[in-house]
Amino acid sequence: MSLTVAITDSSTATVRAALTGTKRDVRGYIFAGALLFCLLASLFVLTVLMWDVVASAIPVFDKRSTGFLTSELASSPDKAGVSQGIWGSLMIAGFVVVLAFPTGIFAGVYLEEYAKSNRLTRLIELNIRNLAGVPSVVYGILGLVVFVKGLSWLTGGRSVIAAGITLAILVLPIIIITTAESVRAVPSGLREAGFGVGATQWEVTRDHVLPYAAPGILTGTMLAVARALGEAAPLLLIGAITGRLASLPGQGLVDRLQGKFTAMPIVIYGWANEVNKPGKITGLTFEDLNAAAIVVLLAMVLLLNGAAILLRNRFEKRRQS
Amino acid sequence: MNKSKGRLVLASIVGLSMFAAACGEDEGAVDATTTPAAATTAPADDAATTTGAPAIAGGEVFVTGSSTVEPISVLVGELADELTNGELAVTVEGPGTGDGFAKFCAGEADISDASRKIKDEEAALCADAGIEFVELEVAIDGLTVATSPANEAVTCLDFAALYALIGPEAEGFGNWTDAQALATELGSTSATFPDADLVITGPGPESGTFDSFIEIAFKKIATDRGTDPKAARNDYTQSPNDNVIVEGIEASDSSLGWVGFAFYAAEQDRMKAIEIDKGDGCVAPTVETIADGSYPLARSLYIYVSVSAVADNPAVGAYVDLYLSDAGVAAVSEAGYVDIPTERIEASRTTWADATA
Numbered sequence: 036m037s038l039t040v041a042i043t044d045s046s047t048a049t050v051r052a053a054l055t056g057t058k059r060d061v062r063g064y065i066f067a068g069a070l071l072f073c074l075l076a077s078l079f080v081l082t083v084l085m086w087d088v089v090a091s092a093i094p095v096f097d098k099r100s101t102g103f104l105t106s107e108l109a110s111s112p113d114k115a116g117v118s119q120g121i122w123g124s125l126m127i128a129g130f131v132v133v134l135a136f137p138t139g140i141f142a143g144v145y146l147e148e149y150a151k152s153n154r155l156t157r158l159i160e161l162n163i164r165n166l167a168g169v170p171s172v173v174y175g176i177l178g179l180v181v182f183v184k185g186l187s188w189l190t191g192g193r194s195v196i197a198a199g200i201t202l203a204i205l206v207l208p209i210i211i212i213t214t215a216e217s218v219r220a221v222p223s224g225l226r227e228a229g230f231g232v233g234a235t236q237w238e239v240t241r242d243h244v245l246p247y248a249a250p251g252i253l254t255g256t257m258l259a260v261a262r263a264l265g266e267a268a269p270l271l272l273i274g275a276i277t278g279r280l281a282s283l284p285g286q287g288l289v290d291r292l293q294g295k296f297t298a299m300p301i302v303i304y305g306w307a308n309e310v311n312k313p314g315k316i317t318g319l320t321f322e323d324l325n326a327a328a329i330v331v332l333l334a335m336v337l338l339l340n341g342a343a344i345l346l347r348n349r350f351e352k353r354r355q356s
Numbered sequence: 357m358n359k360s361k362g363r364l365v366l367a368s369i370v371g372l373s374m375f376a377a378a379c380g381e382d383e384g385a386v387d388a389t390t391t392p393a394a395a396t397t398a399p400a401d402d403a404a405t406t407t408g409a410p411a412i413a414g415g416e417v418f419v420t421g422s423s424t425v426e427p428i429s430v431l432v433g434e435l436a437d438e439l440t441n442g443e444l445a446v447t448v449e450g451p452g453t454g455d456g457f458a459k460f461c462a463g464e465a466d467i468s469d470a471s472r473k474i475k476d477e478e479a480a481l482c483a484d485a486g487i488e489f490v491e492l493e494v495a496i497d498g499l500t501v502a503t504s505p506a507n508e509a510v511t512c513l514d515f516a517a518l519y520a521l522i523g524p525e526a527e528g529f530g531n532w533t534d535a536q537a538l539a540t541e542l543g544s545t546s547a548t549f550p551d552a553d554l555v556i557t558g559p560g561p562e563s564g565t566f567d568s569f570i571e572i573a574f575k576k577i578a579t580d581r582g583t584d585p586k587a588a589r590n591d592y593t594q595s596p597n598d599n600v601i602v603e604g605i606e607a608s609d610s611s612l613g614w615v616g617f618a619f620y621a622a623e624q625d626r627m628k629a630i631e632i633d634k635g636d637g638c639v640a641p642t643v644e645t646i647a648d649g650s651y652p653l654a655r656s657l658y659i660y661v662s663v664s665a666v667a668d669n670p671a672v673g674a675y676v677d678l679y680l681s682d683a684g685v686a687a688v689s690e691a692g693y694v695d696i697p698t699e700r701i702e703a704s705r706t707t708w709a710d711a712t713a
Contacts, residue, residue, distance in 0.1 A: 109430070110427055110430045110434055110690075192464075271451075276447055276449045277423075277426070277449050278419075278427075278429065278430045278447075278448035278449050278450050279429075279430040279433045279434070279446060279447060281416075281433065281437060281442070281445035281446055282445050282447075283416060283443070283445045284441075284442045295418070295447050305450075307597060307599060308423055308450070308596075308598065308599065309599075310618045310619055310692055311599065311622055311623060312618075312621075312622040312692065
């Protein structure tokens with residue numbers, strides 16, 4: 036009998052063979068082949084893109100070394116660098132972390148754990164889902180009207196604060212949705228067990244639901260920051276600088292936050308518009324610099340994602356122990 | 357499973373940083389943060405301005421406007437930075453001439469770069485907001501009509517031929533020969549058009565490069581024929597990015613398009629400039645023909661300076677002084693454009709002196 040076989044040798048292959056007999060699973064093989072093809076196709080596209088960019092970027096890092104990372108926007112590809120872009124993008128990421136993370140996670144938990152499931156809640160949820168699909172340039176217009184013009188006393192006009200708040204709002208729906216999804220995926224047995232031993236809703240949410248949902252929530256926040264780092268359209272409307280960005284010496288942090296700014300996607304956008312005349316010293320063009328800037332932006336996203344993955348693993352380990 | 361994924365990411369981060377470190381140690385690395393060429397041409401005895409003297413007012417200046425003029429403003433901004441040790445902080449952006457005037461007339465910028473003259477409706481906008489400005493000519497650009505180097509059949513076109521190919525009445529022409537009848541009717545003396553696809557890539561109506569091309573090449577013909585003097589055909593590939601236009605011109609063997617002279621000068625191996633005939637023979641765009649005015653598609657580049665900004669902020673005046681000084685003028689050719697003749701830069705200096713007197 037097949038059952039006895041399964042007990043003595045329980046490896047998947049033996050079990051499957053015992054259950055299906057000698058019949059060949061042709062459709063299964065075709066399906067598996069199709070899956071593999073799709074994976075390889077996307078990997079191929081990614082590899083070609085990466086290779087194209089990295090190959091053009093290597094001469095820049097070779098000739099300019101770290102000067103490329105520490106220099107500011109400039110007229111010549113011999114001198115131009117991404118330091119201001121990195122600063123602006125990190126500030127924007129900071130605003131997203133500070134503003135959108137708590138707001139989004141709390142809103143998501145409220146929607147799933149606390150809100151009554153009625154028509155209003157469903158309407159709100161539907162709207163948040165739709166907001167996640169609104170083109171980013173629309174958020175740019177919102178940022179321009181509300182944060183650049185309306186709240187200029189706070190943001191200082193076309194500043195990194197206005198950009199940060201706008202992008203925080205842009206990614207808010209993504210964080211709310213992923214949080215709600217991860218919280219929904221928590222087995223209800225976990226909650227019931229908590230309530231069964233007399234825990235309050237707050238205690239169940241804090242000690243059981245949130246730790247269990249944390250990896251999923253972190254994945255959502257990670258995607259949100261990556262999205263915020265890569266957005267260019269809203270920043271164009273808010274007025275990130277492309278040509279030259281200078282501030283008076285000795286400015287404080289508040290002045291810098293309220294002053295004019297640029298960010299990595301805008302640096303890339305601006306350099307794509309430059310005349311491709313090779314620099315006199317290095318022979319590099321802005322096209323080469325652009326490839327290097329893309330690599331820097333990729334590295335930034337990768338670093339942030341890496342940090343989030345490490346955090347997620349720590350959460351998972353703590354839950355298992 | 358998640359653990360191994362985490363390790364993979366960590367490994368790639370470590371790999372990347374090692375790569376960066378290896379690059380940093382490279383002995384052949386050039387530290388390119390050296391003095392720009394502009395500094396070496398700083399004037400010692402410029403009578404018109406106080407350049408070179410230590411008394412340049414510090415402060416912040418914000419320049420917006422044409423992306424064509426942006427490189428010149430950036431170079432002058434870098435010069436200001438060097439001469440004042442960063443005390444004259446000039447920020448420059450280039451969203452386009454039209455967008456620039458919109459910001460300038462809203463009082464958001466001290467100076468607006470422009471690759472054409474201000475339009476009446478833009479001037480009205482400024483007037484409504486109470487913003488007075490001074491118009492200063494700073495450089496010349498030659499709009500370069502170009503095709504693929506492989507297109508041997510076309511070497512010279514006159515305005516009538518350009519109108520027949522790109523004008524509002526050319527809508528729907530997919531082959532060069534489609535435009536032949538119209539060109540002949542308009543009295544074009546250009547050679548016969550080749551029997552090849554007409555693939556046009558150029559700037560769109562939001563661009564100053566579009567406006568000035570239409571103004572110079574089409575206005576007279578369009579007015580005579582009663583067509584819209586501010587329009588071109590709509591069915592061509594439009595891009596605000598000049599590098600995209602260069603690519604479009606390069607991509608087809610029978611292409612047609614137009615860009616600013618700096619882009620042609622930097623990419624001469626990728627496209628061929630078409631000579632322009634305005635009745636005095638075919639003239640190719642070169643620094644000389646653009647400077648002496650014999651190239652028919654030359655246009656002036658301007659900066660518009662807000663009078664109230666100059667009054668409120670001495671840094672704006674200092675920056676414009678520098679812009680019009682000999683060192684500032686040197687930035688024009690550095691950026692790939694053509695110096696305006698001496699008498700015209702003197703005229704700009706006089707206008708500026710009168711406005712600030």
